[in-house]
Amino acid sequence: MSEGLYFQVEQTRPVPLDLSLHLPAGQLMILAGPSGAGKTSLLRLLMGLDKPAQGLLRLNHKVYFNAQTQIFVPPQARSVGLVFQNYALFPHLSALENIKLALLEQPNPAREKLAWEWLEKVRLTHRAHARPQTLSGGEQQRLALARALARQPELLLLDEPFAAMDTPLRRELYLELAQLRDEYPLSILLVTHELQEALQVADQLVLLQAGRILQEGPPQVLRKAPANAEVARLLGIENFWPAERISDKHVVWAEGEIELSSYAEASRGAGWLMGAPEDLVISTEPDSSRGQVWPARVEQALRLGQRWHLRLKLAKGTPVIASVPFAVSTGAQIWVYFPPQVLQWVPESQRKRSHRSIL
Amino acid sequence: MALPCQILEMSEFTSFGLSLKLAFLTALGLLPLALFLGRFLAFSQKNWRGFCEAGLMLPLVLPPTVMGYYLLLGLGQNSWLGGIYAAISGKTLVFSFEGILLASWLFNLPFAVQPIQRAFAAIPHEIREAAACCGLSNWQAFWRVEWPLAWPGILSSLLLCFAHTLGEFGVVLMVGGNIPGETQTLSLLIYDKVQALDFQGARGLSLGLLVFSFLSLAAMSRLEKRKPVQRTLSWAAQGVEDV
Numbered sequence: 001m002s003e004g005l006y007f008q009v010e011q012t013r014p015v016p017l018d019l020s021l022h023l024p025a026g027q028l029m030i031l032a033g034p035s036g037a038g039k040t041s042l043l044r045l046l047m048g049l050d051k052p053a054q055g056l057l058r059l060n061h062k063v064y065f066n067a068q069t070q071i072f073v074p075p076q077a078r079s080v081g082l083v084f085q086n087y088a089l090f091p092h093l094s095a096l097e098n099i100k101l102a103l104l105e106q107p108n109p110a111r112e113k114l115a116w117e118w119l120e121k122v123r124l125t126h127r128a129h130a131r132p133q134t135l136s137g138g139e140q141q142r143l144a145l146a147r148a149l150a151r152q153p154e155l156l157l158l159d160e161p162f163a164a165m166d167t168p169l170r171r172e173l174y175l176e177l178a179q180l181r182d183e184y185p186l187s188i189l190l191v192t193h194e195l196q197e198a199l200q201v202a203d204q205l206v207l208l209q210a211g212r213i214l215q216e217g218p219p220q221v222l223r224k225a226p227a228n229a230e231v232a233r234l235l236g237i238e239n240f241w242p243a244e245r246i247s248d249k250h251v252v253w254a255e256g257e258i259e260l261s262s263y264a265e266a267s268r269g270a271g272w273l274m275g276a277p278e279d280l281v282i283s284t285e286p287d288s289s290r291g292q293v294w295p296a297r298v299e300q301a302l303r304l305g306q307r308w309h310l311r312l313k314l315a316k317g318t319p320v321i322a323s324v325p326f327a328v329s330t331g332a333q334i335w336v337y338f339p340p341q342v343l344q345w346v347p348e349s350q351r352k353r354s355h356r357s358i359l
Numbered sequence: 360m361a362l363p364c365q366i367l368e369m370s371e372f373t374s375f376g377l378s379l380k381l382a383f384l385t386a387l388g389l390l391p392l393a394l395f396l397g398r399f400l401a402f403s404q405k406n407w408r409g410f411c412e413a414g415l416m417l418p419l420v421l422p423p424t425v426m427g428y429y430l431l432l433g434l435g436q437n438s439w440l441g442g443i444y445a446a447i448s449g450k451t452l453v454f455s456f457e458g459i460l461l462a463s464w465l466f467n468l469p470f471a472v473q474p475i476q477r478a479f480a481a482i483p484h485e486i487r488e489a490a491a492c493c494g495l496s497n498w499q500a501f502w503r504v505e506w507p508l509a510w511p512g513i514l515s516s517l518l519l520c521f522a523h524t525l526g527e528f529g530v531v532l533m534v535g536g537n538i539p540g541e542t543q544t545l546s547l548l549i550y551d552k553v554q555a556l557d558f559q560g561a562r563g564l565s566l567g568l569l570v571f572s573f574l575s576l577a578a579m580s581r582l583e584k585r586k587p588v589q590r591t592l593s594w595a596a597q598g599v600e601d602v
Contacts, residue, residue: 049488075491082492088485092507101503151494359531 005155007046009055015041017052017211023204025060025154028181028188030198030219032234033208037190040085042208045155046189047082048075060154081148087158094126095119095143102150118146136265138169149180156180158190166328170194174201195235199223207234217316226346231357237344238321239280243273245345254318255294261340271347277323279342282310284328286335293335296320301330312336369563370539371548377456378525378545385463386520391470393516396468397475398505402487418466421550425528430462430534454536459544462534463524470519474579479505511582518582522575525568 004025009017023029032040044050046057051072057065059080064073090098099115106114119125122142122285124135132140141161146354148156158177162170178201181188192198198205199219205216207222207230214234215227226232230241245254245268251260253273260273286293296312303309308328312320320336328334386436400412420428431571434452444452452458482505506513527548535542537551545564552561 047492049491075488076494077495080492082489084485084489086483086485090485090489090504101490104499105494136379147489147493179448194569345579 003060005046005189007024007055007057007058009042009045009052009057010054013053014050016209017041017045017209019208019213021213023155023187023189025185025187026181027203028177028190028201029204029206030192031189031206031208032194032195032198033195033214034234035193036210037208038211039208040159043082043159043189043191046155046157047080048073048078054324076234077155079151081151081153081156083141083144083156083158083161085161086124087144087359089140089144089147091132091217093288094129094131094133095124097148098132098143099147102147105151113130114150118150122146128152137165141165141173145176149184152184154186154188156188158188160191160193162194163193173189174198177201199235207231226274226344226345227348229272232272232346236276237274238277239272240272240346241318242270243345244270245347249340251343251345255314255316258338258343259291260339260343260345267347269347271345274344274346275338275342277309278307278320279339280320280322280326281337281339282322282324283335284332284339290337290339293337296336298328298330299333300327303327361462365490368560370543371560373540374543374545374548377540377543379457381460381463381544382521382524384460385467385524386471386517387522388460389464389467390513390517392464393468393475394487394513397472397512398479400472400476401479401482415469415472417469419469423466423527423534426462426466427530427533430465434458434461434534453534454538454542455524456535456541459531459542462530463527466527467520467523470523471516474512474515474519475509478509478515481512482508487564515582516577518579522572526572544564 004027005021005023007022008020012015015036017038021029029190032041033039041050045052045055045065049229052067053273054066054067055064055065056067059078062073062079063069063071064078065071090101093101096115096119099118100111103111116125119128122145124139124142124146127135132143135143145158161173165173169330177188177190190198190202192233195205202219204216205219205222206216209230215222215231222231223235226235226237232240241253243251243258245251245260245273246257247268250258251258251273258273281290283293294314296314298310299313300302300311301308307323307325310322310328312322312334314320314336321335383515396411396415400408400415431453432438433440434444436445436451436453441452444450444457450457452461486504486508490504495503525544526546527544528550531542531544532547532550535544535547537543537547543551545568549561549564549568552558552564
């Protein structure tokens with residue numbers, strides 16, 4: 001597979017950005033990060049709606065932007081499609097005409113035919129003559145997707161496509177994207193807050209904060225070894241505690257000494273201990289048959305669907321978040337068991353690593 | 360009840376024709392400039408846009424006499440514009456129909472530009488960006504996206520100019536000089552009639568202007584309501600956030 005997208009940017013205004021990205025052709029990359037991290041700004045730069053102060057942008061060996069040689073290719077001439085966060089469909093045109101307008105470069109009979117083909121691909125032929133305002137959210141999104149793809153771009157950008165979608169629709173869109181990626185020589189870059197499904201489909205995950213890359217890599221890798229507390233938080237790992245690694249299998253944290261599986265990365269020194277809420281074992285009796293249990297008090301118990309979300313405090317005040325399938329009342333005394341194999345260890349040194357050049 | 364042709368005297372008939380001609384030429388002649396300025400003011404991010412807007416609004420707040428005074432200076436035979444015109448046509452620009460047409464273009468600028476500016480400003484900027492992302496050149500985007508969304512505002516602008524020109528009094532009086540058959544518009548004729556205590560004659564003409572102006576404004580407000588952009592805005596504004 002060839003080059004795909006290479007992008008390197010440096011700017012302080014309007015939004016500070018300092019990073020480089022490489023998205024190989026045919027891959028799906030998820031760009032995540034808190035609000036204001038520069039995700040949307042990044043997409044706008046890739047599309048050519050804004051111009052960075054410094055940097056270089058190449059797509060499959062075509063230079064779209066080069067600050068040094070003063071090259072700037074406008075959006076019209078880029079092989080890039082963008083699905084706007086609010087879809088930005090043309091309100092005065094029908095669904096069919098919306099797609100046809102993106103096909104102006106084609107001669108008229110071909111335009112009509114191609115537009116129908118795209119409508120069929122996104123299952124909207126029955127709404128061909130409907131105005132966008134009368135379409136449902138999911139239909140609008142599929143139309144926006146078809147319109148962005150109609151010009152057969154080499155790079156597809158999606159800005160927060162899940163903002164107004166429920167879980168089944170999100171899953172469906174992800175499957176559609178995965179299929180598109182396999183069908184066409186297309187790279188996909190998707191911006192989102194919602195990482196749950198993203199983790200299953202993405203080839204690459206890039207976590208952005210304040211315009212810099214916090215961590216990047218395949219989602220499985222990131223999930224296993226989050227670079228720091230921030231990444232862990234973004235990945236939905238809610239528990240992370242400052243600690244000191246004293247041996248392969250032992251860590252000292254605020255509550256004392258705790259055992260770790262020896263699989264965890266074995267660097268000694270300061271770092272972070274992490275554990276997903278649903279992996280912790282909660283019991284109402286001090287049952288220490290499996291290993292050491294830690295007494296805790298339930299500060300808050302919230303029922304979320306079939307599970308109870310617990311905020312606990314250990315004896316020396318360390319906060320722990322747990323999730324259990326049975327009812328626990330606020331104020332109750334319980335015991336927590338931390339299975340060594342679910343605890344993750346992230347050394348302090350990794351926290352400093354932020355952005356590195358790829359090429 | 361007498362027939363209209365019996366009510367209208369000759370002077371009324373010519374004044375009526377003159378007013379219509381002036382209103383038509385003002386509205387249509389101003390359209391290209393108003394389109395350009397309105398679109399520019401709606402989309403431009405430039406700092407001096409504010410000064411431009413202030414300049415355009417001047418005719419709204421200046422007394423017609425002040426406008427008229429400067430126009431007399433600017434169009435008079437001693438001015439370069441008046442001089443050139445006199446050299447070409449052998450006529451003076453002031454106290455002529457061409458003179459009041461020029462004046463009319465000037466004092467109608469805010470009325471022509473504002474509805475157009477509002478119409479273009481109401482187009483969500485993502486929609487215009489989407490046009491660029493779909494490969495449309497600026498010109499294609501104008502004809503295929505902006506124009507269809509902004510036309511009610513453009514029509515409003517034409518109507519407003521037309522109605523406002525019919526009703527203009529002060530500047531036309533000062534620049535045109537109230538010459539029957541050349542610059543005596545309907546509103547000037549009404550003034551003359553009232554001065555001559557011909558209330559009978561003034562009544563019909565005033566009523567006519569009143570009804571026409573009301574109908575124009577009613578048509579405009581209908582246009583504002585059926586603006587496709589307006590319906591879209593609330594829909595397009597959903598979920599816009601983030602930088």
